[in-house]
Amino acid sequence: MVERVVATDATLKFIHYLKDIHGPLMFHQSGGCCDGSSPMCYQQGELNFGDQDVLLGHIADCPFYIAKDQYQYWKHTQLIIDVVAGRGGMFSLEGPEGKRFLTRSRVFTNEERIELGLT
Template identity: 65%
Template sequence: MIPRVLATPAAEALIERLRSLHGPLMFHQSGGCCDGSAPMCYQAGEFRTGAQDVLMGEIAGCAFYMGAAQFEYWRHTQLIIDVVKGRGSGFSLEAPEGLRFLTRSRLFTDDEARALEAEGLPAAD
């Protein structure tokens, strides 16, 4: 199985730090402007997902959801969740850390795209 979402070692380290402070976590990335287009980290269950959210996979043991409209735009790419210095959204748990999560991406190869097509689309929540 080819992961649709991965985390860099820096992101994994921040996730572990946040998990030690807040307990189980989840991520959501919508298609909104500004903060909405960034990966947002919440305590598990704090953000209510619905039929318009796609479960992309997990990073560092945390579910990662994306809005369905945003998924249609990104479906041909692997998301790579990273961390950079700066202030993220006030709603995302990393905001007080002086860091923010950032989505990088790469296009799937033709072979990966065919394999993903055979697996089918990720489940909507």
């Protein structure tokens, strides 16, 4: 099955580091506002999700959500979550670590779109 969200090896390692400090984590792909369009990392249960959010999948066993309207723009792409040096989101757990999560993407192939029911 095609995954809608994946993470780089560096990101997976960093998530495990954050989990050792903060416990179970969850992610939400921001749609703009205060922290731009960064993937935001929170302690699990810190945000409430509902009908206006889509669970894209899991990275490092952490649920990864995106707002339904944002999903409509990005549903034809696989999100690739990376970690880079820099200032993280002001509400995201990686902020004090001198790193930030970054979303990269790639367009699904025709075969992947068929598998995902996007055609």
